[in-house]
Amino acid sequence: MTDSTARPKLLQPLDRTALVLMLVLGLAIALLVLKGDRTAPHVRDFSWQNAHVGAEDTAFLLTFSRPMDRTSVEENLRLEPPLPGKFSWSGRRMAYTLEKPAPYGTQFEVRLQGARDRFDNSDDERTAIEPFLGKFQTRDRAFVYLGVEGEQEGRLVMYNLTHQQEQVLTPESLVVMDFEPYPDGDRILFSATDRTAQQQGSLDQRIYTVTTGIQVRSPDSLGGQDPASTSTEPQSAGVIQQLLDSQDYQNLKFDLSPDGQTVIVQRVSRENPGADFGLWILQPNAEPRPLETEPGGDFLIAPDSSSVAIAQGQGMAILPLDDQADPLDFLPQFGMVMSFSRDGTAAAMVRFNVEPQNPTRSLFLVTNQGTEEELFRTNGSILSAEFDPAKRVLYCLMTELLPTEAYLEQPYLIAVDLETKQRTNLLLLPIQRDIQMSLAPDGLGVLFDQVIAETEEGAEPGMLRSQEGKAIASSKLWFLPVVLAADGTPAPVEAQPLPLAGLRPHWLP
Template sequence: MAKKKKLLLPLDRIAIAVILVLTVLIGILISQGDAVRASVRNFSWEDRKIGAEDTSFNLVFSRPMDTKSVESNLKIEPPLAGKISWAGRRMVYTLLSPATYGTTYKVKLENALDKFAAKEGKKLTLQPFTGSFKTRDRTIVYIGTDGEELGKLVLYNLTQGQKIILTPKDLVVMDFKPYPQGDKILFSARLTTNPDLLSGKLYSVTTGVPIQPDTEPEAASKVELVLDNKIDGKTYQNLKFDLSPDGQTIVIQRGIKDEPGNFGLWFMPTPVGSINDKPELTRIESPPGGDFLITPDSKAVAVVQGQGAAILPLQKDGTKPLDFLPQFGLVQAFSTDGTQAAMVKFNSDFSNPTQSLFLVTNQGVNKELVKVKGSILSCQFDIASTNLYCLITQLLPGEQFIEQPYLVALDLKSGKQKPLLVLPAGQRNVKMNLAPDGLGILFDQVVSQEANAPNAANAIKSSEGEAIASSSLWLMPLLPAGDSAAANIKPEQLPLAGYYPRWLP
């Protein structure tokens, strides 16, 4: 009897067909060798919003790459100068200068070669890659001097042309410091009903600025009390304050109102709980001092004491300074990395008083940059610490004591001075602030209130106590060194009425 032929079931036919297809595909792959194209697995700045503190991004590849082909084919639009380093399959691109604020950048990479394929003589290229990131908007904050902005903290977004009044009608702002992310501002203010400049309290206010594109920012103009002027039955006078670069610590110079001479430095962590919580204030036990500035590492404070500048640790016992510089009478600025400081020496020739600006480094270098018969009002390092921008006055010849303020850029490597702008004589109370991307300087031009003018007693006052009638804000654009158009740059007046302008980080 003939053996009955076994029929294949439909499922068997499907399985055999799949096996045959896979066998053919495997054979093709084996005949072609390793032909899987490399790709970019991670771009660290993808869809991020970065600031001046962000100095490098990295690309991680799925396979080892021919580094020269990657470097020659990498494109950033608009151009962003940088240097490249490698660690295995990770490429790091370090910026030579901060990315321009208010800009969207695209990173493109095509035609880069696989390292092992290139060694075998094969031109196996990377899968084309395109990524993007943004920088923060160009945003400034100032104290208004006109109309509904009078005495208020005002935020103006230059990129979007939007303005927000941040503080309420019952407060007159006297000083402020932005938090490092730009989402909040620490400020001192007095009540509109109290003209006493020493009655100020510390507050914080939200800006409404998102930290990242995909995060929902806290609504703007939310004010919270940070430090009252009345604690434990005593009335304090909060004289000056500073916010640490990391945004975690506040240092306040304060005194007890009914105890003349009883003043000093206190520090406290930035509050995160209810405004009703009692602040964790700690007094630094050290001789009283003058102007002060928190160091870049946020762990110490530089303060003028006697005939020098002391670096005190942010701890209760400050009787043993970390350092003391007897030859300097003022610390103007620190570089971002803390390796350099701009310090002022008051020369002791009483017949010809002068001030000298020194560059002081952690390597023991004390280099005189400028010597003037006038005043060194303020200085600021750029983010790369290659230039120092200063506001300086020069005493004009004549019988009257009149100072001429001017802006100057100091090249710290060559020591060369580049005058930027000469301001009207007699305006000693000018305030200036360098943009975080280094491409602009804000400054104000204040018109003082006459002592016998109507409502002079109720006028807003600067931190020096000068009554302000009006003030305009100006922007001095800065171009990278070597740009041929830099010599023709002129300041432009902004359509804003205010003083003490500052950039958001």
């Protein structure tokens, strides 16, 4: 007879071991969920770490290892020297947008300590962020100019104000006629003629580039990588490359796109100058090609680098650089575009007022919203205009006709407040038309030249000549600091002479 009572089944040793492990792991998971991760939060990435920051760099990013208490971060973030700005957030990422460009030639530190994560336990020191120190610097304060004396005559010269260094970039065999820096300041685009031909009165311009020796580690080029892993040997200064010859066409004016990828050159055929005249496009890894459009006058590539404003007929045409696309716009009331704002939302344009008894010129602010506002009117000339980085002030080089029997124009450097339309005369300049100015990329200074003309008796063949065709004996460079008044507009200050003899100074971006 069998026993009908079932005996309890005993756990095997392996089962008991597995059950114990399950209980231990479950308890550990429960404790972790209840108490959370006890490691301190930290900054995972700083987008400007060891970068060279330029005026186009307007915001840096801090990425954290966990969600942060935003107020504690904003209250404890320190920049030395200070840079005013505002905060914005997206998850674990914080952006700090500058109110204005950081001053060039300066090293900065970004410090953060004392900030806490979002699930802060104020009694636990481990919830405070690991102290963070980031470093970056702005680009050197440097400019390029055309030498006028001695061995520098007709050659491009770079002067680094930050390090007080001067360097001649182009060879003695070339006489530079015009130039424009590339966006990173590593190269200069220029037109030049052979010195021997120039001395014989021939202006046979070719288009070249020359290296400056500057290597910029921009935040975009680093892409969050260690600069040591991405750095390459900087190219030495003075390396020349010819972009365009002059065998079949004469090269006249040119312009470089803001992205540095397109050069537009105004050319005229040697065989058929009356019919074959217009703009040509040069782009990397492509043969030069003519832009299929009607011939025109002055032109300027727009900030989008894909369109050009050109004087055609009785107005300004906005044309795409793609031949297959339709014209973008035509502004019949304007005859010249002086400059665009950096973001492309505004332009400074000149209108010629046809008044038989009193012809004048007006400078207008034209926006992409279709508004047109007259800023000022003059019976003289409007030589140049540049927007400051904040698009608050327009700096203009203009002249007014003097009430004398001889035709004389008095030049001024003025600032126009684009909000109030108030005009401030910053500087009264010597009476001459051949003046050029350049506004620093950080908006903190203006360079300009003062040409000293040679007498016709003293003029020699091959001497540099002004835009008016007068021989140049010498030229001084001047620096005007931008000092803001209490209302935020520039105030008149005394210009400072630079110990440099040169023409057409141009800040490096």
